[in-house]
Amino acid sequence: MKKFFLLGIISSTIFSSCKKEVLKQNVYDNVYYEVTPVTLYTSNAEKNKQKSSLQYISILFSDLFNQSIPGSDLNNIGEAILSIGDKGLANQMILERFLTLPGISIPTQTQMNADLNSFITSAYQRFYLRNPTEYEKIYLKNLIQNDTNITPEIVYAAFALSNEYMFY
């Protein structure tokens, strides 16, 4: 009877430990992409509104730095955009600047190449708020595997300058 009771205590400890692990995993998933949890699109067809310049910059900053852009920076960047007639060019130059700032959350090339599937899925979720299709995943994987000069910065820049990223 005493042995049976001891076995019960050990079993419940083991099972409750396992439950804790699962709980941790769920929490990690919930906060993985944004400061606040976001819902993923099921397809890009759901995106039909174009971001304004300030929305674009604000979201881009959040996506690259995992934090909201400070208000003063947003105002100054808004002025920079207003001062240039070609807004696409303005966006491009601001993105290039962001990509050199300290604090940017971007994998190293080694990390990217170590797990391309995970990198690609993560990038689609980060920038497009959706999962890649199988075709997209395979194409991009082949592209990166066949060209060792492709860096995470180039991939991120291509996402951020693409048409889909301009929409929500």
Next chain:
Amino acid sequence: MKRRSFIKKASIATAGTFFAPYILPSGRLFAAAGDRVVNHVVLVLFAGGVRHQESVEQAYLTYQGSNAGNIMQNMFTGAAPSSNLLYNPWNPIQGSSLASQGTFFKELQYAQGPTGHYNGHTAAITGNYTDVGTNLAINPDFPTVFEYYRRHNDPAKSAINTWWMSEGLGPYPALNYSKHGMYGPMYGANYFRPYSTFGNIGLDYLNNGLTLQPDDVGRLNTMKNFFDSNFDKSASDLPGIINNSTDRETIHAFMKDVLNRTQNGTVEFPLPNGVSTGEMTGDLINIQYTWEVLKNFHPELTVINTFNLDTCHSDFTGYLKNMHKADYGVGWLWNKIQSDPVLQNDTIMICMPDHGRNDLPNNVYDANGLRAFDHTSDDNSRRVFALIVGPSAKVNQNLVLGSAGNPVGQTIDIVPTIAHILGFYDQIASGMLPGQVLTQAFI
């Protein structure tokens, strides 16, 4: 044999269709190449509201109970004030005044609409007066001179050939294209506000970005094209003009170069030798970077403004100082144009205010006890001038037209005049431009 004959005739008919004359709305066959006067135009809107008294009439402090004198010796002929100098006099950079190097419309009218800055700019840039409120950051109703140029010039020109550079923001960035249904951003001009683009904000947020080598740009574009091919919408609705990819890369490289040189302090200043850069104004900054654009792109049509004179609402002394400095800047710019192998002797520069200022002062006195002036659509605020300066073989030199009470020309005449200079005036549909070409200026 019949079959061969049929094919021959069909080929001739098809070729005829391709090469048939294109009948323009004006009834002309083919788009006329257009006889150009010169290949480059720079319009300087000497804006901010300039009183005729202190500019053309060289009254200096006469209306403040003191002496007269010319504080714009680069633009007008006349002796500088000999006493009571409230500004630091800069020796003129022009050997002889711009008025003597072209045609001087001494009395031009801003005939209709409120004498507000946005209205004045819009009339000058669209060739149509407007009653639209002064502080609306909206594109004008009528096409701008940039759109006329890009739509009607033959051959068509991309946006890198035409620039609008403004001293300030507010509604002015919206003047590079109109919301007219037949024109719009696809015919608009490139635009900078240099104080922001190349000033502290530009240095903080546009400079020192990631530099991609040409091969990397190719990789990025390959990837971007793939992403775009999987999305059925285009970001073509971004407000503003869209350069073609070649021009965008060229402008991108230009911006990086100019930002670098700004950071290193190697961009040339429009200041007399020995004068500190602390004397720079917003107007001079705009002129400084306009020259960077002119010497790099040699655009065919450039419009810039000055604006700091508007301090006259409360500071008459500051108004005189800024007028003197802006005059120097215009003279400096003309010298630079004449030093450039492409632009020299092939450029016409036009200078004109947006509007004038009131005859009577408001109730404000500045630190020197001088009365300030507003611009509230009285007759005096409708008096302006225009200088049309250019090669002696093309532009009448030392010719003065108009006098007080006998105006010659209106501010809405500048757009048709530019269209005439660049050879596309006849292509613009009748009724679009109510003004006239200032033909008196040309040989």
